[in-house]
Structures are given as structure tokens and as C-alpha cells.
Amino acid sequence: MWLLSTAQLKLVHFDRVDQVPGGYAILSHVWQYPEQSFQDVQELHSAGAPYDDARVSPKIRGGVNAAKTHGIDWLWIDASCIDKTSSAELSEAINSMFSWYAEAQICYAYLQDVPDSCTLDSPGSAFRTSRWFTRGWTLQELIAPRYLIFMSSEWTYLGTKASLAPLLSDITGIDMEVLTKRRELQHVSVARRMSWASKRQTTRVEDEAYSLMGLFGITMPTIYGEGREAFRRLQKEIMKRWSDQTLFAWGQVLPPDLPRTSLGRDIGNPIGTLFAPSPHAFVDSADYRSIPPCRIASATNSSIQVPEGDTVCEVMLRIKTCD
Structure with missing residues (x-):
């Protein structure tokens, strides 16, 4: 220094x-x-x-x-x-x-x-x-x-x-x-922290991710020239560190009666995209809170087993990938 x-x-x-x-x-x-x-x-x-x-x-x-x-x-x-x-x-x-x-x-x-x-x-x-x-x-x-x-x-x-x-x-x-x-920041949901950055701007697109690393306790290599891949890498690191499903609570809120055939066509979000393209996608996500694994299991009437060393987010990613 x-x-x-x-x-x-x-x-x-x-x-x-x-x-x-x-x-x-x-x-x-x-x-x-x-x-x-x-x-x-x-x-x-x-x-x-x-x-x-x-x-x-x-x-x-x-x-x-x-x-x-x-x-x-x-x-x-x-x-x-x-x-x-x-x-x-x-x-x-x-x-x-x-x-x-x-x-x-x-x-x-x-x-x-x-x-x-x-x-x-x-x-x-x-x-x-x-x-x-x-x-x-x-x-x-x-x-x-x-x-x-x-x-x-x-x-x-x-x-x-x-x-x-x-x-x-x-x-x-x-x-x-x-x-x-x-x-402490660790007691604030990932989506809420992201929402704080959703209306801010950076000169370099990579800095959208690099400027947020400290808010999530993340360290990772900085590669200027990688573009929006930097924000994708940041979300992967957050997923490894935090068992907080609000990482995926981004984009427009869908009405309950929206036909499945409209997904990806009318709302502009690609089907199957788990990670947000930029912090701006979290502009309406400030009020989302993480759900404990036990409550997820109770709500779905199932038993969720999280392998040792995995976060709930990593399990959700594997499930999403297999669907």
C-alpha cells in the first residue's frame, strides 16, 4: 500500500x-x-x-x-x-x-x-x-x-x-x-446489497463487478477486457460463499397469470439464465430476503439434502442445470 x-x-x-x-x-x-x-x-x-x-x-x-x-x-x-x-x-x-x-x-x-x-x-x-x-x-x-x-x-x-x-x-x-x-453487511440479503448498486454507473463495465467485491467479502482476479463476464464471475463467487437464494431474485416481477409461452419473449429475460447481466437487473429487488433451507423443505413438502461443502445456491444451480 x-x-x-x-x-x-x-x-x-x-x-x-x-x-x-x-x-x-x-x-x-x-x-x-x-x-x-x-x-x-x-x-x-x-x-x-x-x-x-x-x-x-x-x-x-x-x-x-x-x-x-x-x-x-x-x-x-x-x-x-x-x-x-x-x-x-x-x-x-x-x-x-x-x-x-x-x-x-x-x-x-x-x-x-x-x-x-x-x-x-x-x-x-x-x-x-x-x-x-x-x-x-x-x-x-x-x-x-x-x-x-x-x-x-x-x-x-x-x-x-x-x-x-x-x-x-x-x-x-x-x-x-x-x-x-x-x-453487519452479512445480515443484509444479496439482492438488497445489489439493489444499492443498481442505479450507479462505472466508466469501465468490469468495474460494475470489481467495485462490489468488498460488499460481499469476495476476492477474485481482475481482468480488464473481459466485459460483463466479470459480473458473472462475481455472482459465481457469491454463490460459493453465501447460501442466499436472493442472488437469483433479479429482473422484472412476473404477474401470476402470465402464460409460460410469454417467458423470454415479452419480458426480455432469457429462459434458463440464472445470473443477472448487471447490477441494474436488481433495481426492484431490495425487499427480497433469503429463505432458510428448512423452510424451503417445509414449503415444498420435501427433504432438501445439502452435501457437505455445498451452499444451497450451488444445489439450486445443479437442479436448474438438470431441468
């Missing part, structure tokens, strides 16, 4: 987060191209540039100054602290990102499109409509941190995740108990 020193424009590598003296702060933001890269920062450091040098981006200076205000000596910014020329380092960072946000002393959410004068909870306010709430990666950056501070375009304090929890829940649909750490 590379971190920016707040004392001088310098990147320092730490093998583990618990090796960082005094901990670190982390900056969540929406990318505004061009962002200063790992190589840009290295070049500025080699040139002896201080943080007040005009060549240093205002975003880096603002994040560093915020960390200094709270007495934190180290700052992580995704744009500048990941060497994206190394595919191995990029993959490690993506797989570790949720835990990095969770372990940070403070996370700053910099909302570049929200002015100081904004009345946060007004209908249609700049805060409610901020791009930060529409991006795929910022979903985990909202949920993971223990202490999250929202900052305006001028780096003015707007509030914390805890103090703004009711408003944040209204904007994002995420349960207040999850935002305030009173409910």
Missing part, C-alpha cells in the same frame, strides 16, 4: 496497514480527468516540489491539508497511490480497497459539485444530486469507513456519515443501520 506523506510530497510503501504509524486518512472522490497519477507524484517528488507548488493538484493539496488538520501523517488517494502500470499491484489494490477504507482513521468524501452554501436536505439540492452518489466505486466508500466526513467543493465540513445517516439513507436506499455500523 502506497501512502502520501503529509509532511512532504512523497510516496512511501507499507506492506500492511497496521505498519502505518498513527494510521492513515483516505480520500473518496469522483474522478475529474486528468487526475495526477502515481507517476506524476513521483516526478514531482524527484523535482523537489512542495505541496504548495502550482503543479500539485488542488485535490491532493486539499486532502493533505484535511489530514493535517486531524493530526494524521499519511493519506491514500486512489488516483495517485496505485501504480496502474503494474497489473498485479492494481489487482491487489482493487481486492484490498474495501478493507483499506474500513481500516482508515478518517475518510473524507470530497464533493466537488456541492458548494459551501448548500442546504443539504432540500429537495433537489446539490448534495442530493451530487455525482458522488451515482458512481459505482463510491458505494463501498460510503459503507466501509468507520468515520466518514463530507467536504464541500471548497473543503468545508458538511457533516459526518453518522450525523447525516437519515438523509444518506433517503438518497441511496442503504439501511441506516448499515451506515451507522449497527448492522
Whole structure:
């Protein structure tokens, strides 16, 4: 993990987060191209540039100054602290990102499109409509941190995740108990977690999957260029880890009297497709809850035997494949 020193424009590598003296702060933001890269920062450091040098981006200076205000000596910014020329380092960072946000002393959410004068909870306010709430990666950056501070375009304090929890829940649909750490993610259905991402967007289609790995405790190789296969791979990994049938509760809700001959023709969902094509398919799935195996057996008047080492989802997949 590379971190920016707040004392001088310098990147320092730490093998583990618990090796960082005094901990670190982390900056969540929406990318505004061009962002200063790992190589840009290295070049500025080699040139002896201080943080007040005009060549240093205002975003880096603002994040560093915020960390200094709270007495934190180290700052992580995704744009500048990941060497994206190394595919191995990029993959490690993506797989570790949720835990990095969770372990940070403070996370700053910099909302570049929200002015100081904004009345946060007004209908249609700049805060409610901020791009930060529409991006795929910022979903985990909202949920993971223990202490999250929202900052305006001028780096003015707007509030914390805890103090703004009711408003944040209204904007994002995420349960207040999850935002305030009173409910663990593992106690939220897969479909509901997916629904939180259903209206968000990513620049790269693969990031629809990669940005959700932390929400499900999943690690997997990142392969840019695989397209929507990334989201299919994510669902397979979720199926292996969680016995939660709501993974398959996506798409349009069918009326009970719909003829079987209409399936796949009128609703746009291919017959026999177990996995969703993207998180957008879960837009109406927030209220689905997993059914315990014993209740499934009781409802079907049968005995369901789950082989040792298998999840209920894996058994359902085999049944579906054999039909």
C-alpha cells in the first residue's frame, strides 16, 4: 500500500496497514480527468516540489491539508497511490480497497459539485444530486469507513456519515443501520446489497463487478477486457460463499397469470439464465430476503439434502442445470 506523506510530497510503501504509524486518512472522490497519477507524484517528488507548488493538484493539496488538520501523517488517494502500470499491484489494490477504507482513521468524501452554501436536505439540492452518489466505486466508500466526513467543493465540513445517516439513507436506499455500523453487511440479503448498486454507473463495465467485491467479502482476479463476464464471475463467487437464494431474485416481477409461452419473449429475460447481466437487473429487488433451507423443505413438502461443502445456491444451480 502506497501512502502520501503529509509532511512532504512523497510516496512511501507499507506492506500492511497496521505498519502505518498513527494510521492513515483516505480520500473518496469522483474522478475529474486528468487526475495526477502515481507517476506524476513521483516526478514531482524527484523535482523537489512542495505541496504548495502550482503543479500539485488542488485535490491532493486539499486532502493533505484535511489530514493535517486531524493530526494524521499519511493519506491514500486512489488516483495517485496505485501504480496502474503494474497489473498485479492494481489487482491487489482493487481486492484490498474495501478493507483499506474500513481500516482508515478518517475518510473524507470530497464533493466537488456541492458548494459551501448548500442546504443539504432540500429537495433537489446539490448534495442530493451530487455525482458522488451515482458512481459505482463510491458505494463501498460510503459503507466501509468507520468515520466518514463530507467536504464541500471548497473543503468545508458538511457533516459526518453518522450525523447525516437519515438523509444518506433517503438518497441511496442503504439501511441506516448499515451506515451507522449497527448492522453487519452479512445480515443484509444479496439482492438488497445489489439493489444499492443498481442505479450507479462505472466508466469501465468490469468495474460494475470489481467495485462490489468488498460488499460481499469476495476476492477474485481482475481482468480488464473481459466485459460483463466479470459480473458473472462475481455472482459465481457469491454463490460459493453465501447460501442466499436472493442472488437469483433479479429482473422484472412476473404477474401470476402470465402464460409460460410469454417467458423470454415479452419480458426480455432469457429462459434458463440464472445470473443477472448487471447490477441494474436488481433495481426492484431490495425487499427480497433469503429463505432458510428448512423452510424451503417445509414449503415444498420435501427433504432438501445439502452435501457437505455445498451452499444451497450451488444445489439450486445443479437442479436448474438438470431441468
